[in-house]
Amino acid sequence: MSTILKVENVKRTFGTKVLTHALKEVSFEIKKGEFVLIMGKSGSGKSTLLHQMGLLDTPTSGEIYIGDKNVRELNEKQKTVFRLTKLGYIFQEYAILPELTAIENVYLPMMVNTESGNTPKREKAKQMLEMVDLGHRLNHYSNELSGGEQQRVAIARALxxxxxxxxxxxxxxxLDTLSxxxxxxxxxxxxxxxxxxxxMVSHDPDDQKYADHIISLEDGLIVSDKYKVKGELK
Ligand SMILES: Nc1ncnc2c1ncn2[C@@H]1O[C@H](COP(=O)(O)OP(=O)(O)O)[C@@H](O)[C@H]1O
Ligand SMILES: [Mg+2]
Incomplete structure (x- = not known):
């Protein structure tokens, strides 16, 4: 499989007088089709790493390639378009807009994406909600949805x-255990x-069972980078 994301000697330091070395120097590759889990305790640098990869922040040094593109070459406007059209995000807070129904939340990113083809927006959004098993909740507002349902709306929107x-x-x-x-x-x-x-970033070791590539962070450094082969970590 081809490499879809490459992180090369990436560091991220916060602050001016007192420095926090959130990421010390990390390098790894992700191939197309992988389910990658980034593990580590709270404060180990997981979110900081995800923000660098997702173009939500800029490394202090080091390079990030998405496909063949060194993202450092993108200006702010190009980065915004790249994020909107090529990347998807879900966060701990579901970040769906309370003023909009489920289906409106889902087609929101399509309204700013001119590349999204001819499929009518509502129809495509409906298909996405059906895919996350929310075909029966199209016109509900977030306060009428459970936490798990709201996160599924966020997933449909991200996709x-x-x-x-x-x-x-x-x-x-x-979320509760079932959701x-x-x-x-x-x-x-x-x-x-x-x-x-x-x-995906998680601090829960149980989530390893879903992933096939597991990267562990400790104090801003990668302490292990393994693939699952026939259920065993290598
Ligand atoms: N914007 C920021 N400004 C200053 N320090 C930050 C900032 N973001 C993260 N940090 C610090 O960097 C370290 C790693 O944080 P983070 O990536 O959020 O960890 P995790 O997601 O693993 O809990 C922590 O010490 C945190 O306080
Ligand atoms: Mg975090």
Whole structure:
């Protein structure tokens, strides 16, 4: 499989007088179709790493390639377009807009994406909500949806522009056990059935069972980078 994302000697330091070395120097590659899990304790640098990969922040030094593109070459406007059309995100907070219904939330990113083809927006959004098993909740507002349902709306929205990579930062941190399982199995199915590349951050070692590439961070450094081969970590 081809490399879809390459992180090369990336460092991220915060602050001016007192420096926090959130990422010390990390390098690794992700191939198309992988389900990558980034593990580590709170404060180990997981979100910082995800933000660098997802073009939500800029490294202090080092390079990031998405496909063949060194993202440092993109200006702010190009970065915004890249994020919108090529990347998808889900976060711990579902970040769906309370003023909009489920279906309106899902087709929102399509309204700014001129590349999304001719499929009528509502129809495509409906298909995405059906895919996350919310075909019966199209016109509900967020206060009429459970946490798990809201996160599934966020997943449908993240996928509507067919992103090359879906980034998820602790997507189940606010969910109960049952909704967590539903959301993680949904992500796993997306990965297996449509080959969606997923990069997920979690502090829960149980989530390893869903991933096939597991990167562990400790104090801003990668302490292990392993692939699962026939269920065993190598
Ligand atoms: N914007 C920021 N400004 C200053 N320090 C930050 C910032 N973001 C993260 N940090 C620090 O960097 C370290 C790693 O944070 P983070 O990547 O959020 O960890 P994790 O997601 O693994 O819990 C922590 O010490 C955190 O306080
Ligand atoms: Mg975090």
């Amino acid at each position: 509507i522009n067919s992103p090359q990579i879906l980034f998820a930062d602790e997507p189940c941190a606010n 967590t399982k539903t959301v993680l199995e949904l992500l796993k199915n997306l990965n297996e059935n449509v080959g969606q590349t997923i990069v």
